[in-house]
Amino acid sequence: MRPVSAAAAALTALIGAGAAAVAAGRYASDAALKARPGRPLPGDPRLTVHEADGERITLTRSLATLRPGTYGLGGDGSHAIVGPVLDGQAPAADTVVRRLVRVTHGQLEPGAKVRLTPQVHLGNPRDALGLEHADVDIPGELGGLPAWFLPGGRDTWVITVHGLGTTREHPMVVMDLLHRLRLPVLDLAYRGDVGAPRQPDGLGHLGDSEWRDLDAAIRYAVRYGAERVVLYGWSTGATMALRAANHSALRDRVSGLVLDSPVLDWELTLRALAAARHTPAPLLPLAVRAAQGRTGLGGGRVTEAAEAAALSVPTLLVHGPDDTLAPWRRSRELADRRPDLVTLSAVPEAPHAAMWNADPKGYEETLRRFLTPLM
Secondary structure, X not given: OHHHHHHHHHHHHHHHHHHHHHHXXXXXXXXXXXXXXXXXXXXXXXXXXXXXXXXXXXXXXXXXXXXXXXXEEEEOOEEEEEEEEOOOOOOOOOEEEEEEEEEEEOOOOOOOEEEEEOOOOOOOHHHHHOOOOEEEEEEEOOEEEEEEEEOOOOOEEEEEEXXXXXXXXXXXXXXXXXXXXXXXXXXXXXXXXXXXXXXXXXXXXOOOOOHHHHHHHHHHHHHOOOOEEEEEEEOHHHHHHHHHHHHOOOHHHEEEEEEEOOOOOHHHHHHHHHHHOOOOHHHHHHHHHHHHHHHOOOOOOOHHHHOHHHOOOOEEEEEOOOOOOOOHHHHHHHHHHOOOOEEEEEOOOOOOOOHHHHOHHHHHHHHHHHHHHHO
């Protein structure tokens, strides 16, 4: 009986360890599959406000607070817009002073915990930017999809779609420029967003199923007068744009793509998000396997959208080597394989989906030059 008991105990221990590993993999995969729109992504550092006056804000010194450019600054019950670092004005070696553009919500009290975010504006285009818009409802396969429509004088529409950790407020960073170019804009909220239908399984699919909501937006745009559309996505929104351009029944109406920080390899992005959640390295393959089992990802179904051979329209790819969530090398490989269609604009010192933030003027000039022939 003793050998049998020992074997049973070993088997029980093995099953218990296996179950624990599976549970750990599921937990790690949640970093990507349950990322809530508008909530900080794993790895975004928490910063402390030391002082804030009418024009300056003093923050904890870190690599994040030293980034160039313009960012949103979000905390519990507060939001502000901060500009560049003000050199030589830090009161102590462990602090950084940035220009405080304005406080848009709440108050920035000393000691408050905040995070920098590429999502600069809150609210809607009218309240945040003074741009008139209409609230529209796009029929999608899971139900109505809320969107903002900003009218313009041209028959080429730009359809914008946000990515991980942001909401449809994120594309407002480029709406002023698109308005000056007289391009109609349709800014989409898709499945899982506030006001939009939930995924049937309650999980994000990193663009693998969400692209069909972008396809619904293309149909809506064509129904209401668009002759052509430019698909403009950030992060997983860029993945959605690629898949829609390749698989939509109306792909012949897509005249161009703008891809900001595209997720071209979902496994690497999932691993990066799980690692940022302090998942031990040996468990990272389990996170990938758990994601495959929970969502059906895999088999090249998402990464096939990044295949250079599938591209058929001019594509502006804006990305940076400092992006730790969507590897820069995948974008460079895509540009190298299709120099006939892909223009790669590299933005240094920019985290994921923050290419505009790092260099607003340079980014907008690059975007203007790309869009002008497509109007």
